[in-house]
Amino acid sequence: MLYTYAPGRPDRFATNLLADRQRNRLTWDSSGGQEVLILQTPFGYNGGSSARALCGEDGSIIECVCRRLGSMTPEAQAYTEVFPGVWVRFVTPAERSWRGCPMHGGACVYSVYACDRDGERCVVYAPKRQTMISPFCNVPMEIHIEAEADTVTRRGLFSKTERPTGFYKIRFPDNLLDGFTERTLWMRVNGVELPVTRTMVETGTVYVKTDSRPTFRSDNKGHSIC
């Protein structure tokens, strides 16, 4: 399918994108019966940002995404990764009415674009900028990573003692996995900075051999680690 990024039309609009945190959904306003494209980008970038840093190409991120989509088939009713950290999802009017569009994690920016499919051609329309209503939505994310010294219990005749094992137990939250991008979250262990990988986050709980409590930092400005 050929994807084209075209100037906006008054009768084809999608804007006022908001994140409903309680129901973990995105909401927006659009022209009647309008299919939309939801674009998820790392925090600090939206669809109109330059694609040089993220995609290594000229033009805006949405333009690069349209070019790349021409050679792939996005999944139906799911987010598809187009570039590292850049995801897209098409939402039909029926899907929006029935279930809405779920969010795909936080610490990112969502953008909404009106689009029209016609056979093998899909036109994605540029959003109209209004002073207050925006087609972009920043979603910061608070991450709570538990890191506690792992101990083993030794029972004596009349007492029991907790003895450290020399490991730290690190528990990653479930909500970190959606939209997770490799090499954005770092763990500092014994003075050495190690990347937190997707496998570690999927595992949920990992053990690290260290005497001091590991610390964490994120390259993603949308992450707030506590």
Added chain:
Amino acid sequence: MSVPITCPYCFAEMEDDRVLFRSDRVSAREQEIIPDEFDDPEDFQARYRGADKEELLSRYAEWAFFSERDPFKDPNDPYARFWNQYGGVTTERDSFEERLGLLPYHRPVIDPSNPAHRRYLKEQPDGSVFVRNQGGMVTQLTLNSGESCTCRVCRYCHNPLPDGYGKNPVKSIALVGVTGSGKTVYLSQLLKRMGDYAANVGLDVTAAFRSAGEFQRENRITVGRKLPSPTPFQQFQQPLFYELVGMNEDGERTTDTLVLYDVAGELFEAGNATYLDKFAPFIKHADGIIVLVDPMQLESVSGAGQLGWENSPAAALDAIQSIVTDDRGALGCTKPVAVCLSQIDREEAQRVLSGELRHMLNARVEPVADERGLPRRVFNAEQHRPIAEKIKEFLLENQPSLVTKLDMSFPNHQYFAFTSLGCAVEDGKPVGPIIPKRIEEPLYWLLCKLGLLTSNEEARPDCPKCKTNAYTYRLPQEERARRILFKTRCRSYGCRRCGKTW
């Protein structure tokens, strides 16, 4: 048992069995009872010798009684007397009847207490001519010819009362603000989505009278269509009536009537005090007031030296205060007043608002849900509070006189900001897409103050000195405990008015 009714137009009080009715039956415009050779009924009476003369005269009298009449042709007509105060033009409309060629206020008015009128009314089983609803309130008359007259009118001004008006508690809200502050656009947008907004606070809403539909028809807001013209300031706009139905905490169904008044903006300008007096009753009798402030009324937005006193937001408040308190009484105006910055999506306003406030205003008004996820009858004060504080901070910096006036003379007030359109306007037409933001919030707050909603805000106690909680605030953490010598003094609340802490 009689039901007391206060007319929403002239505010006269009457019992439900003292109201009048507009006749459902209207005679044909041309009478065909008296033969053409007679000039008029008097000529017929003088010259006609037929045996059916009395019968014909009786039928003619009945035709004449039920003929339509223009109240404005009779200066003593109560309807004309009322509307002559407001430029001699009635704003009552009924599109359906007008298509049939009949103006609603041309229908004859029947007084059930008048013997000359009673002879046309059918007696009911209880011996009266009234048909009552289940609650015992008079709702209609039945004519001998079979028609049911259900349109009640005020006994004193002959203005129509909505169906069932008086059966439920009535709460009225007046919408005021200078010309161009956006009152009509705001009302139109609010009414358009009234059902959704009411549902978000657990209420069901129905328009109780055609005035709401007529208002929306005449003031439709769509992309590419010219915005409504400013309300002519001598005209009185029809009140808008809604029924709000909800469940209280005991699971009982409650119904309240909400009346909205749109007051023209020029009334608040200097030189129009005479006209303001005519509209004073609507503000005086209002249970709550929404004051719209166009951000362009602030010098920091419109530019230094651009404004005169008449454009100042305080001008409308001064007018309200002079109406509500006869002698600027010590307590000021105790009615709840929602002070709203309108049109905040304008470039000029967006430039001066802080990023944090802009972000908060862009979010939607979140309902407070119960365990099933259904909205409760609660105003989300917790979400609104930081917005109000930011708006107050902004006004303190840019229009401190407004904040001082509100604090001193309107102790029961709150700050709001919204946009009714959310898009630019070019050549008087919205460019689109039209997306209002937070326009329902002032209404929610007022409904909370009027007892129709509760609030999720922590209750504030009354100040022991001022005896009111209007100025009570919770002390910041760092001020709550103070060590004096060997004792630690703990305080939780303070009063901004007298400075007391407790």
